[in-house]
Amino acid sequence: MSSIELFAGAGGLALGMSNAGFNHSAIIEWNKDACETIRYNRLLDNSPIAGWPTPVENDARKIDYSAFREAVNVISGGPPCQPFSLGGKHQGYNDERDMFPEAVRAVRELKPKAFIFENVKGLMRASFSDYFEYINLQLAFPDFVRKPEESWEKHLYRLKCYSGQSKASDLHYKLNVKLLNAANYGVPQKRERVFFIGFRSDLAIDWQFPEETHSEDALLIAKWITGEYWERHKISKKDRPEPSVRSLGRIKRLKHAAKATDVEVISKLPWLTVRDAICDLPDPELGIKMQVDNHIFVPGARTYPGHTGSPLDEPSKTLKAGDHGVPGGENMLVKLDGSVRYFTVREAARIQTFPDQYRFNGSWTETMRQLGNAVPVKLAQTVASSVAASIANLDSN
Known part of the structure; x- marks a missing residue:
């Protein structure tokens, strides 16, 4: 089954999609460092993404989808979350980084059988409730296009009217939206993200989110x-x-x-903890020559109010990217003596369920930013596998 990955970042969602059986026709990401991570991994021996196409390093607003119209079953991606993040500036729909309009455009132009989009919990805040409804209605009715110079509020009003009057024959998507905690799906991290899953209405697929494990x-x-x-x-x-x-x-x-x-x-199985994720890695503070890629101690960790690190015997707190480098508390381990240290890149990758064969090439700050923005691979695979099963069942009938 073919797919296109938008806003790919370092590849967490895309890797989960691959593990679920999807073949990427295109990987699209504007950030140079994230693209470099994907390019670097494509060329490694025993790479888990060896079959991926070279990433398209470009702004999603400039992508021409005409070459893919006959080849895409699923569109997936995580539109940049900073506009709606609890840790960001909360500019939402006024933030130029809001890429949901481009996600909708891709669905409108490619008309895939399904789509999988992911974003931060903050998008569901009361202050964004109207825009959250707007996103849902646009994804459900992508052909109902916003007019030039029309405000999103006026478009929302027209969408509401249209959604109640549209014909069954009109193109639309049956949308499922749910806030998922990655820890409930075997990820050693308390990471809440909202998922938007849509199936094209003419396929008559009745899909539900996977049960928590x-x-x-x-x-x-x-x-x-x-x-x-x-x-x-x-x-x-x-x-x-x-x-x-x-x-x-x-x-x-x-x-x-x-x-x-x-x-x-x-x-159900027990939540996985930080100890579960990193117990077989050597202590990076001991100065031993590491045989594990990206497992290097970085000094300078400190706590401050509201940012106190992750206990060893709990799932980690949500790893974050931060506005200017790595925030102190979210990306730290609280050791048994109460002191703290930063997670190494490999430890953070384990917490995000990237395989050890997946390497990050670049500065610690940049790679931790990529990891803070990533979708946990295991959570992505769980959701994508369920979507893939529904499509495969449709194709076999």
């Missing part, structure tokens, strides 16, 4: 009821920390549920 409750059981988590990591009882005060009530409830063999509680 992991849970915090299951992690609490593995730590404080069965002890399996500590045993797996060979942590003796005397070296195990005490559960947090916040979790004591939940642990008591889970003990009762476990005795009653509550299927809902025990059917």
Whole structure:
């Protein structure tokens, strides 16, 4: 199945799409360093992206899609999230980096069987509620084009009217929108992102988001009821920390549920933690010559209010790119003695579920920015596999 990847960044969503069986007809990204990461990986031995086309280093607003119109099953991408990020300047639809109009244009011109778009949780804030509805309606009815000089508010009003009056024969997409926490799908990171999944209406595909596979409750059981988590990591009882005060009530409830063999509680796998992700990597502070790519200690980490790092035995906090380099708290590890250090690039890549064969070429600040902007590969693969299965089932009938 063919796909086109927009706003590819360092390739997290695109790699998940590849792992799900999609073949990219084009990889489009405007940032030179991100394109260089993809070009670099295409040429490596045993590269997981060896079959990818050379990335198109260009602004999405300048892309001519006419060459791809007969070849695209799915369009995917993560429009730049800074306009809506909780950590950004919150300019939203007034931010020139808002690329949702270009995502809609690609869908309108290529008319794929489906699309997969991803963005930050901040897009769902109350202050953006009208624009969030506008994005949804544009994606559902991409042929209903905004007029020259028309404000988005007036276009939204017309879209609302049209959506209630459109004919079944008119091109539109059945849209599914949901906020997903990557930790609930086996990613060692608490990363909430909103996904927009659309299927072309004439295909009559009834699709639902994949069921969550992991849970915090299951992690609490593995730590404080069965002890399996500590045993797996060979942590003796005397070296195990005490559960947090916040979790004591939940642990008591889970003990009762476990005795009653509550299927809902025990059917999911435990959340993965930072320790799960990096336990087999050498300590970068020891100065040992590393046999692992991108695993180099960077000094200077410090905490400040609201940015205190990620505990070792929890999923990490959301890795972030920052406006000017790497923000202090989100990309740090809290060590067992309470001190902090920055995650290495390889540790951050593990947390974003990039394979170790995928390498990042460039400065630490730049590669961490790429990782902070990326879609976790495993989450992307889970969603894309479900979309691919629906299309394959359609094609086989």
